[in-house]
Structure formats: C-alpha cells, structure tokens
Amino acid sequence: MSDEFDASLRDLTGKLTQIESVMDLDALRAQVATLEEQASSPTLWDNPEEAQKVTSQLSHRQGELRRVSELRQRLDDLGVLYELASAESDSASMHEAETDLGDLVKEIDGLEVRTLLSGEYDDRNAVVTIRSEAGGVDAADWAEMLLRMYLRWSERHGYPTDVYDISYAEEAGIKSATFKVSAPYVYGTLSVEQGTHRLVRISPFDNQSRRQTSFAHVEVLPEVEEIDHVDIPEKDIRVDVYRSSGPGGQSVNTTDSAVRITHLPTNIVVSCQNEKSQLQNRAAAMKVLQARLLQRKKEEERAEMNALKDAGSSWGNQMRSYVLHPYQMVKDLRTEHEVGNPSSVLDGDIDGFLEAGIRWRRQTESA
CATH class of the missing domain: 3.30.70.1660 (Alpha-Beta Plaits)
Known part of the structure; x- marks a missing residue:
C-alpha cells in the first residue's frame, strides 16, 4: 500500500472515529429502540400528528446508524481492496480504490458537518x-x-x-x-x-x-x-x-x-x-x-453579546452575490466559497454553500 494512500486512509478513519464518538452511537441505538417500541404501539395512530413525528424520528435515526455503519464497512473494505490491488499490480482495482477514497472523503466530510449542528434548535424543521x-x-x-x-x-x-x-x-x-x-x-x-x-x-x-x-x-x-x-x-x-x-x-x-x-x-x-x-x-x-x-x-x-461583535459579521448583512453578467459566479461573502455555475446553484445545488456556512459559523462562534 502506497504511503500517500495509507496516510489518507488513516486520516479518514480517524475522522470517522471522531464522528462516531460525537454522535454517541450507543445513545443513538437506545433512541432507536425506544422509538421502535413507540412505533409498535397499537394506539400510536390515535394521534396522527404524534405518530408522524415518531415514525419520522425513527426513520431518521435508523438512517443515521445505517449511514455510519456503511461508511465504516466501506473504509474497512477499501483498505483490503487497495492492499490486494497493490500486491497483484492490478491497475484497474487500484484506480477503483482511489475513486472510492475520493467518494468517501466527500461523504465523511458531509457527515462531519452534520455533527457541527448542536445549537438549541438545530434539529428542528x-x-x-x-x-x-x-x-x-x-x-x-x-x-x-x-x-x-x-x-x-x-x-x-x-x-x-x-x-x-x-x-x-x-x-x-x-x-x-x-x-x-x-x-x-x-x-x-x-x-x-x-x-x-x-x-x-x-x-x-x-x-x-x-x-x-x-x-x-x-x-x-x-x-x-x-x-x-x-x-x-x-x-x-x-x-x-x-x-x-x-x-x-x-x-x-x-x-x-x-x-x-x-x-x-x-x-x-x-x-x-x-x-x-x-x-x-x-x-x-x-x-x-x-x-x-x-x-x-x-x-x-443575545443583544448584549452581539453589540460587542463586529457589525460586519452580522448575518443580517449582505451574505451572498449571484452574478450572471458580465461573468458567471456565485460567491458567499462570509466563507469565500464560490461556484462558477449559477444555473446549477439556482436549481437547488447549494450543499457546498451550506457546508461552508456551517463550518464558518462554528469557527466564528469558537473564535
């Protein structure tokens, strides 16, 4: 296994381990068990609004557990795949492993952003x-x-x-x-x-x-x-x-x-x-x-605290520019994240801006 690939895999494994710790998988499993018990109650749908809330929470938490478990399994499988490909000089498998590594970096980075949402109301609609x-x-x-x-x-x-x-x-x-x-x-x-x-x-x-x-x-x-x-x-x-x-x-x-x-x-x-x-x-x-x-x-x-902050950091100020002429660009003025395809952004492809904004907010709050 090449040193560069091995280092990337170790870094990614460490990041996922930290994410698992922050998410507290044992507590998450306990929540799933409790929600499953509530969902199986014969009187659940006597209150449709509460029933929808329970089933929605259950589906989400099951999805979180499944997502983390699948990422862990893919990371373990990736190390084995690259090691075998290297031993047999299988260039096709090596290319597949490198592609999978890039995909895992994006998915684990996205999951890491989710763990930064720890505000009082962050988990709500x-x-x-x-x-x-x-x-x-x-x-x-x-x-x-x-x-x-x-x-x-x-x-x-x-x-x-x-x-x-x-x-x-x-x-x-x-x-x-x-x-x-x-x-x-x-x-x-x-x-x-x-x-x-x-x-x-x-x-x-x-x-x-x-x-x-x-x-x-x-x-x-x-x-x-x-x-x-x-x-x-x-x-x-x-x-x-x-x-x-x-x-x-x-x-x-x-x-x-x-x-x-x-x-x-x-x-x-x-x-x-x-x-x-x-x-x-x-x-x-x-x-x-x-x-x-x-x-x-x-x-x-928060008024007293906000009064001490630089007015330029207020969320109420201009925060993003969408330029369609004379050039094509969308740029977030807080995070410096920018994209050269406004059509895609205006069609709902804003995840990059959301992730950059969440990371920027956490850095600003901890500064």
Missing part, C-alpha cells in the same frame, strides 16, 4: 421567509427565483415542504413567501442562509437591456414546538380574514379563508392562505407568529 427588497420588479422576480432554489434543494433531498403564503407582485415575481421544510436538522442546516442575497444580471424587464442589481432577504426560523411555551394572549393579536389570491391579484377561491394575524405589541404581521379552511390557515399563521416571537426573544437575550 425550518420556517423560511423570502422578501424582495431594493430593485423593483427585478427584486420581486429575484425573490421568486430564490423561492424556487430552496424548494428545488428540498426536493433533491426528499424533504417535504409546505408553502404557507405567497404575496405576488403586480408585474412579475413575489413580494414575499413563507414555507416550511420538514426534516431533522434542517433548521440548523438552512439557518446559515439567513441574510441578504444580491443578484447582478441584465434585466429581462428593461427594454434597453441594462445591468440591474437586485436584493432579497432570507429569514430562517426554527419551527415552534409545544415545549417552547410562547404565550400569545388573544388581546395582543388582531385577526383579519380575506380571500386567497394568486398571480396578478385574482381571487383563487370564493370564501374568506385566508388569515392575516397582526401581533399588536411588536407589529409583527404573518399570513397564511394555502390551507383549505380558515381554521387551518389561522393555526398555520399562529405557528409562524410563535416562531418569530421566539426568535425575537432569543435575539433580545
């Missing part, structure tokens, strides 16, 4: 809101492009999404949209996307084909759970109902089922129009309002 900012109709179109990017990313990973509300702009695109992505650790993963996203391109809405810079803001919140106890007295909210609307403002149903809730003490406004009934829309809107109030509370608790 994510509630994402996209708002168009400066740039007029181009900004509204840009906000819709970002919405598609995140929905495509979710689809690529098999993560269910639920669009709560879309406010369409008059000419094209959207003013704002709010949706939920359901998967373990998806909040921790997507939280690094929070901030202002900048697009530079030749405007398709300018008859002189001039270059236009547009901005949209992405907000990522953890889904609120019952244990969070966000108390919202009825006297603190105003509830308005209206008819759901689609592109161009036309009504898409004949009843006042859409709901807008205003939190009077903070003037936070949330709305939901995509559920079938007014009651369902109100429940969904309340969950988004609770998420925003929970986020506000956490931000207030």
